[in-house]
Amino acid sequence: MTAAEGTMDGLARPGSGALTLRLSALMFMQFFVWGAGAVTLGLVMQTVGIGNLIANAFSVGPIASIVGSFLLGMAASRFFSPKSLMVILHLVGGALLFVLPRFITPEGGSTFVLLLLCYMILYMPTVGLANTIALKSFGERVDRFPFVRAFGTIGWIASGLIIGWAGLSASPQIFTIAAVVSVALGLYCITLPNVAPDKPSDESLVRQVLCVEAFGLMRQRSYLVFVACATLISIPLAMYYAYASPYVGAAGIENVGGTLAIGQMSELVFMFSMPFLYRRFGVKPLLLVGMAAWALRYALFAIGDGGSGLWAVYLGVALHGVCYDFFFVAGAIYTQTIAQPKGVNAQAQGMLTLFTYGLGMLLGSQIGGLLYAQLPASPTIADWQAMWWYPAIAAAVIALLFQFTFRDDTSGRMVA
Secondary structure (H helix, E strand, O other), X not given: OOHXXXXXXXXXXXXXXXXXXXXXXXXXXXXXXXXXHXXXXXXXXXXXXXXXXXXXXXXXXXXXXXXXXXXXXXXXXHOOOHHHHHHHHHHHHHHHHHHHHHHOOOOOHHHHHHHHHHHHHHHHHHHHHXXXXXXXXXXXXXXXXXXXXXXXXXXXXXHHHHHHHOOOOOOOOHHHHHHHHHHHHHHHHHHOOOOOOOOOOOOOHHHHHOOHHHHHHHHOHHHHHHHHXXXXXXXXXHHHHHHHHHHHHHOOOOOHHHHHHHHHHHHHHHHXXXXXXXXXXXXXXXXXXXXXXXXXXXXXHHXXXXXXXXXXXXXXXXXXXXXXHHHHHHHHHHHHHHHHHHOOHHHHHHHHHHHHHHHHHHHHXXXXXXXXHOOOOOOOHHHHHHXXXXXXXXXXXXXXXXXHHOOOOOOOOOOO
């Protein structure tokens, strides 16, 4: 039995069917909660008359990633098991979600944004913690992670389909659905494998709390370039999460939640093929294709409309599989490969969340808010088309920067 297996207190061996099923259920609920509350939030806010607060609402997630991922996803993971943190964060977060709908009004908009910030501080660290539980449970077989992570995509799809089917795409009750699943997930996390916290360190308490070892991974030039480009590509990414739903609605599509779920359906195809692709091509081609796909997606949005160009809207949404899997899933595996020798897996995943969903998406939300502010109160499809050219060009430039500066030095370190 390997060391990684020994931390699981006699539970299923890494790669076994029972373990895979349990981790798949974790990922399903983890991303169901996020998808239910985020996919159509921009449309909800625009519908109730607080569209001017969309940028602020989508900025609290990045701020929470910076605060929550550092304090809870990185520092706390040194002293507490990932499972214990998951139980507490999802139960308390679920209680907050039940409260949110009553404040999504013109009078309560500012309070809603504040409460959403509090919730996201609890939720965002769980993204990295869920990855850590899965990756540590599988031990050296990290190539099995994409299969399990695919069920997170299924959860996101399920949330969009349920919300669209129930006619709640523009309703504040999206958070009630998220709340129910969050509480269920918090209880379910009690049954998860009890993977150990990051290995003890001889460093001072201050250096441990500041996660010096995790940030020290960026002394490797390749990983520094990756983190820098991941942060930059998250800037245009933020505009998709914030404004895709009102854009799709402006194109004349009624079932916005179901339409955006097409992106997650395409994600499944590439998620299941990720282990083969990672072994066959390595990390750089996957990351590069992922970034290029973001540029293409936004260009399609810039030419899509509610008439003869409706195909571009659907194709742009369907590209989500390439955009997300080839960059963020491959990036999580790459981070695990870099962090494993140092024994700072949870810290490194938390750091990646901090830079991408934190710093990058905070900048993206604010820049997107400035661009959205230039649109009329009820933007037409032509207004949206002009706005999408900005993230399209930005993503293309970042892809070129990555191509000429990144060199993969981890070849052969991922176990087949």
